[in-house]
Each structure stands twice: as C-alpha cells, then as structure tokens.
Amino acid sequence: MSVTKAPAEVPAVAKAPAASRPHPRKPRKTKAGWNLLGLLLFVTLGFPVYWMLNTAFKPAKDAIDPDPHFFPSTFTLENFRRALDIADFWGPVGRSLVVSAVVVVIGIAVGLLAALAISRFAFRGRKIVIVGILAVQMVPLVAMIIPVFLLLNDLGQYDKLTGLIITYLTFILPFTVWTLRGFIVNIPKELEEAAQVDGCTPTGAFLRVVFPLLAPGMVATSVYGFIQAWNEYLYALMLMSQQNQTATVWLSNFITKNGTEYAPMMAGSTMMAVPIVILFLIVQRKMAAGLTAGAVKG
Amino acid sequence: MSAADTTTAKVPPVRQSPPSGSGASGPAPQGGKRKGGAGIPWLLLAPCLIVLILVLGYPLVRLVTLSFQHFGQPQLWGFQEAESAGFDNFTAILGDGEFWAVVLRTVIFAAGAVIVTMVLGMLIALLLQRVSGWVKALINIVLVASWGMPIIVSTAIFKWLFDADYGVLNWMLSRLPGVDMIGHNWFASGPQGLAVIMLLVVWGAVPFVVITLSAGLTQVPKELEEAARLDGAGAIGVFRYVTLPILKPIIVMLTTLSVIWDMGVFPQVYVMRNGHPEAEFQLLTTYSFDKAFVVNDYGTGSAIAVVTVLLLLGVVAVYMRQMLKIGDVE
Numbered sequence: 001m002s003v004t005k006a007p008a009e010v011p012a013v014a015k016a017p018a019a020s021r022p023h024p025r026k027p028r029k030t031k032a033g034w035n036l037l038g039l040l041l042f043v044t045l046g047f048p049v050y051w052m053l054n055t056a057f058k059p060a061k062d063a064i065d066p067d068p069h070f071f072p073s074t075f076t077l078e079n080f081r082r083a084l085d086i087a088d089f090w091g092p093v094g095r096s097l098v099v100s101a102v103v104v105v106i107g108i109a110v111g112l113l114a115a116l117a118i119s120r121f122a123f124r125g126r127k128i129v130i131v132g133i134l135a136v137q138m139v140p141l142v143a144m145i146i147p148v149f150l151l152l153n154d155l156g157q158y159d160k161l162t163g164l165i166i167t168y169l170t171f172i173l174p175f176t177v178w179t180l181r182g183f184i185v186n187i188p189k190e191l192e193e194a195a196q197v198d199g200c201t202p203t204g205a206f207l208r209v210v211f212p213l214l215a216p217g218m219v220a221t222s223v224y225g226f227i228q229a230w231n232e233y234l235y236a237l238m239l240m241s242q243q244n245q246t247a248t249v250w251l252s253n254f255i256t257k258n259g260t261e262y263a264p265m266m267a268g269s270t271m272m273a274v275p276i277v278i279l280f281l282i283v284q285r286k287m288a289a290g291l292t293a294g295a296v297k298g
Numbered sequence: 299m300s301a302a303d304t305t306t307a308k309v310p311p312v313r314q315s316p317p318s319g320s321g322a323s324g325p326a327p328q329g330g331k332r333k334g335g336a337g338i339p340w341l342l343l344a345p346c347l348i349v350l351i352l353v354l355g356y357p358l359v360r361l362v363t364l365s366f367q368h369f370g371q372p373q374l375w376g377f378q379e380a381e382s383a384g385f386d387n388f389t390a391i392l393g394d395g396e397f398w399a400v401v402l403r404t405v406i407f408a409a410g411a412v413i414v415t416m417v418l419g420m421l422i423a424l425l426l427q428r429v430s431g432w433v434k435a436l437i438n439i440v441l442v443a444s445w446g447m448p449i450i451v452s453t454a455i456f457k458w459l460f461d462a463d464y465g466v467l468n469w470m471l472s473r474l475p476g477v478d479m480i481g482h483n484w485f486a487s488g489p490q491g492l493a494v495i496m497l498l499v500v501w502g503a504v505p506f507v508v509i510t511l512s513a514g515l516t517q518v519p520k521e522l523e524e525a526a527r528l529d530g531a532g533a534i535g536v537f538r539y540v541t542l543p544i545l546k547p548i549i550v551m552l553t554t555l556s557v558i559w560d561m562g563v564f565p566q567v568y569v570m571r572n573g574h575p576e577a578e579f580q581l582l583t584t585y586s587f588d589k590a591f592v593v594n595d596y597g598t599g600s601a602i603a604v605v606t607v608l609l610l611l612g613v614v615a616v617y618m619r620q621m622l623k624i625g626d627v628e
Contacts, residue, residue, distance in 0.1 A: 031430065038425060038433040046440040048455045048501065049447075051466060055458065066480075068466045106349075114346035121339035127622070129343060134621050136354055138614040140562035142583040143603035146590045147360035150374070170353045177346060231448035233565045238591070248450045252569055255454055262458050269451040280446030281439065284509075 056080070056270040060263035079267035083254075086264060089271070092250035096236075099161055099246065100229035103168040104222050111176030112218070116206075118177075119184040137174045142234060144170065149238055159241045167235050172225050179224070179287075183217030184210070220286035223279055230276060247272055364600035371594045387601035396577075397585075397602070401609075404582045407492055408560040411499045415556055416549070418500065419507030424537070426512055445505035453569045456498045460484045485571070488578025495566050503559065507552050514548045515541070547620055554617035558610055582606045 055063050056079055058072035083089070117123075118130055148167055149158075157163030187210055195205035236246040245253075251272055254265040364380075365387055372378040391397045426434055444452070459467050462483040471479040485491040518541050526536045542549075564583040567575050575584045582602060590599025 038429040117339035117342035147357040
C-alpha cells in the first residue's frame with residue numbers, strides 16, 4: 001500500500017522490516033489499477049479546459065454542430081479575431097494589468113513588514129493582531145460591496161483605477177501578510193543568530209541572510225496575489241463603468257448578451273486564462289509550500 | 299515531481315521536532331523571538347494596520363450603520379439625509395418568508411459544495427499517493443489549471459458545456475442507453491441549475507484542498523502506518539486511526555475555509571443567470587446584492603449582508619482557534 005517515493009526520505013534502516021512483511025503484495029497489478037483510475041480522473045477534471053481550447057480553435061459552425069467535434073478538424077484563429085472585434089480587448093487588459101501590478105507592489109511592501117513583525121518579534125498584542133488579520137480574511141467580499149460602492153461614490157473614486165486598487169487591498173493585503181509569514185517561519189532563526197554572532201546588526205542579518213532566502217517565496221506570493229487581483233470580478237463590475245471595464249468584465253460581456261456566441265467567447269476565455277494558468281503552474285509548487293508552512297507540525 | 303514532493307524536500311522529517319519550533323514558549327530565551335522594545339514591531343505593523351482600518355474597518359462600520367438606516371435612491375444622490383430605521387430593516391427581512399427560503403437554500407448549497415469538495419479532495423489526495431510519477435504529474439497540471447482559472451472563465455466554460463442546445467454534456471449523456479437529454483435545459487429548475495453551479499464551484503475548489511492535503515499526507519510518519527498494518531489494520535483502519543487524526547488540523551482548517559468561500563459564492567450564480575438570477579437561484583449574496591443595487595434599498599441589502607456575516611462568525615471562530623494553534627502563538 002504505502003508507495004514510498006524519493007528514497008532520500010526513508011533511511012535504509014526503515015526498509016528492512018518491509019522485506020519481512022507478513023502478507024505479500026502484488027504491487028504491479030494494483031499500481032496499474034490506480035494509474036488507470038488516475039488517468040480517468042485526469043480526463044474528467046481536464047475536460048472543461050480541453051473543451052475551451054477545442055471550441056476556441058475550431059470553426060464557429062462546428063461548435064454548434066449537433067454532433068460535437070472532439071478535435072478541431074480545421075484549425076482556425078477566426079474566433080480570436082472575432083473576440084477582439086466584439087469589444088475592445090487591450091484596454092481592459094491594460095487596466096487589469098495596472099491594477100493587479102500596483103496592488104501587488106503595495107501588498108508585498110506593506111505585507112512584508114507586518115509579516116516580519118508577527119513572525120520574528122514577541123510583543124504584547126501580537127496575538128490580537130494575528131486574530132485581526134485572520135478575521136479580516138473571513139469577511140465575504142460580497143458583503144462589503146454595498147458600503148464600498150457608497151464610499152467610493154462619496155470620495156469621487158467611482159470609475160477610477162485608484163478606487164479599484166484601494167478596494168483590492170482588502171483581500172490582497174491579509175493574504176500577503178499571512179503567506180509571507182509562512183515563508184519567514186520556515187527560515188531557521190539560528191541563521192540570523194549566527195550572522196549576528198559574526199558581527200551583523202539585526203537589520204544586516206535580515207538583509208544578508210533572511211531576505212535572499214525569502215526572495216523565491218516573495219516572488220511566488222506576488223504572482224499569486226497578482227492572479228487573485230486579475231481574476232476578481234464583482235468589484236470590477238460594480239466600481240468601474242462600461243468604458244473603463246477590466247478584463248474579467250470584458251469577458252462577461254459575451255456571456256450576458258443574448259444569444260451567446262460561444263466560439264468567440266471560448267477564444268476570449270483562452271486569451272484570459274492561458275497566460276494566468278501558465279504563470280500559476282510556475283509558482284504553484286513554491287506556493288503550496290508556503291500555504292502549508294507550519295500547518296503540520298509532526 | 300509534484301507539490302507534495304517539493305514540500306517534503308523543503309521540510310525534511312528531521313525538522314519535525316526542532317528545539318526552536320515552539321516559539322517563545324521555550325524556556326531558553328535564545329530560542330524564542332526577539333524581545334526587543336515593543337516599538338519596532340508596531341512600527342512595522344503600522345502601515346498594514348492603517349491600510350486595513352481604512353479599506354476594511356471603515357466600510358465594515360458603514361455596513362453596520364447602513365443596516366440601521368433607510369437608505370435608497372434619494373440618499374444615494376444626496377437629495378435627502380439618511381434617516382435612522384432602528385431595527386426596521388432586520389424585522390422586515392426576518393419576518394419575510396422569502397428571506398428564510400434564501401437562507402435555507404444558501405446553507406444547503408454551501409454544505410453540499412463543502413462536503414463534496416472535501417470528500418473528493420481527500421480521495422484524490424489519497425489516490426495521488428498511489429499512482430506512478432507521470433500520472434501524478436498529469437493530474438497536477440489539470441489541478442493547477444482549474445485552480446488558476448479565473449472564475450469568470452470557468453463559469454463561461456460550464457455554461458457552454460451545459461448549454462441546452464449545443465452543450466456537449468447533453469450529447470454525451472444521450473449516448474448512454476435509454477437516456478435522451480438532447481435539448482434539456484439545466485437551468486429551467488432551481489435545484490438542477492444550482493447543482494450545476496455546485497459542480498462548477500467544486501471543480502474550482504478541489505485543487506486547493508488536494509494540494510494542501512497531499513502536503514499533509516507526506517508528513518504522516520510511515521512507521522506509524524507500518525505499525526498499524528503489522529497490528530492487522532486494513533487500509534481503511536490505517537486511514538481512520540492513523541492518517542485521519544494526524545490530518546485533523548488541516549481538515550478543520552480546509553473545511554472552515556470552504557464554508558466561508560462557498561457561502562460567499564456570487565459571480566458563478568450571477569453570470570450563469572446572465573446577471574439576473576431568478577428567485578429560485580437566489581443565495582444570500584445575490585439576494586443582498588439585488589436588494590441593494592436592483593431595488594436600490596441599500597439599508598435592507600446591508601442588513602442581509604450583516605446577517606450573512608453573523609451566520610459565518612461561528613464558523614470563523616473554529617477556524618481562528620485552529621489557525622492560532624498552527625501559528626504557534628503562545
């Protein structure tokens with residue numbers, strides 16, 4: 001049953017009793033069964049993504065054929081051209097890029113300082129701060145849309161990118177604080193202490209020892225935060241006018257119009273999702289390590 | 299390679315009982331956190347706290363005050379001052395049969411989505427332990443793809459898959475002997491339509507659960523499982539008495555998070571129903587939204603949002619306790 005991988009994990013000693021196990025197993029047969037089940041799962045979970053790509057690249061008339069075409073018989077970029085024609089694409093994408101980038105820069109800068117405070121210092125009130133930052137993440141965004149809309153209205157920030165950036169900080173900031181904290185906790189304090197013994201100031205020790213080790217985690221957190229901001233829909237819909245819409249709202253235009261043109265919509269979806277998914281694939285491993293850091297203490 | 303493998307690589311078993319792991323509760327002053335002046339940490343926290351109070355604290359206060367006011371179109375344009383409503387908004391919604399129907403629907407929807415997500419996530423995480431490396435890699439790519447997808451995109455895809463006339467799903471189901479689903483409209487009835495939306499929510503939520511649980515599974519000591527097996531426990535016994543207790547903190551955390559997320563489902567319903575969810579599709583989030591922005595009754599909308607947040611508070615308390623344990627807070 002227990003399939004040990006990464007031999008480095010298990011010292012040779014542990015393997016000895018396994019040899020004298022009381023009941024013999026047929027590893028190859030079960031393994032093949034599990035693999036088959038795994039492949040089935042792969043096909044099922046992956047089908048929606050495949051269907052998006054398949055629809056995007058085949059002629060629009062094939063999309064509405066009563067007998068579905070499971071492979072694009074003719075490969076065409078026509079749907080992409082149509083998607084770009086239906087509504088301005090680059091404007092919304094530019095706005096989404098600006099908003100996501102600025103939110104992440106602010107979120108990482110402010111979040112890193114806070115994460116340092118709660119992971120490296122003991123001070124009165126620390127627990128309350130942690131509870132507060134966690135609690136903030138629990139408030140459903142949808143519940144906040146009413147006051148946020150009215151407030152931005154009062155401040156003259158409705159339909160302005162700054163307004164959207166301010167609002168996005170509500171969910172990006174708690175996330176960056178908590179995730180960066182996870183990465184910092186994983187860096188042994190002994191390293192800093194050793195640097196200080198060697199004559200570094202606490203700040204110097206942080207800059208020379210912790211910061212380089214933290215860099216990959218910070219990159220992963222930035223990318224993930226960027227994706228969260230990029231994917232956000234509700235605030236973007238409510239706080240920006242039609243002329244200044246962002247990428248997610250641009251896509252929903254296709255959907256909410258009567259008589260949806262599915263082929264261009266899938267092309268639009270592909271343009272919106274593929275770069276993001278690729279980015280995500282790159283940082284996901286690092287992210288999983290950060291999100292679960294300290295979550296399991298044996 | 300997969301997330302699970304890399305996590306193990308990063309956290310070798312050796313580090314499972316580090317002397318400094320217990321934070322400041324250790325007796326040795328050296329092993330703890332810095333005990334410097336209280337000024338520095340607060341200085342570091344200041345920007346974050348100021349931003350959060352401004353962008354979150356203030357709107358939250360405004361939400362609560364709104365829920366005690368009559369606030370409509372005239373107040374929005376500034377023609378009239380908002381007038382205090384006392385508990386009017388709350389008595390109105392709590393005395394409204396439709397509101398309770400929405401609450402019940404939301405609870406059933408969220409519970410269903412959470413249970414399916416957690417069970418499926420656990421099964422997939424266990425399966426990932428048993429398959430070959432290349433299968434694992436394939437599944438991981440798919441999981442990350444569905445995780446990283448903008449909700450709006452996955453909603454569009456599901457809308458297309460389940461389309462009454464041209465959706466591939468109806469066609470596939472009709473291949474089964476004795477099934478004719480051609481032209482079947484999944485959104486003609488609330489329960490069926492919400493089931494489709496639940497499927498969409500689960501599809502997007504499972505990856506996070508699987509990847510987190512996989513990381514947790516790598517931390518289950520092999521010796522314990524081995525010992526249980528030698529004592530004659532079957533696969534289910536090992537899972538129940540060894541694996542599950544060790545994973546419990548993660549499971550509690552994931553479940554509470556899922557409850558919070560699934561109670562807050564909005565774009566999926568909103569976009570699926572073309573921006574106008576019918577009565578039988580209303581969940582607390584869309585209901586509050588409609589009251590505020592469609593009927594322009596911001597007071598009542600806020601009151602519904604406040605009730606939603608209160609409903610979630612209990613769940614949040616559980617989550618907090620768990621996170622504080624994890625965050626080695628002394």
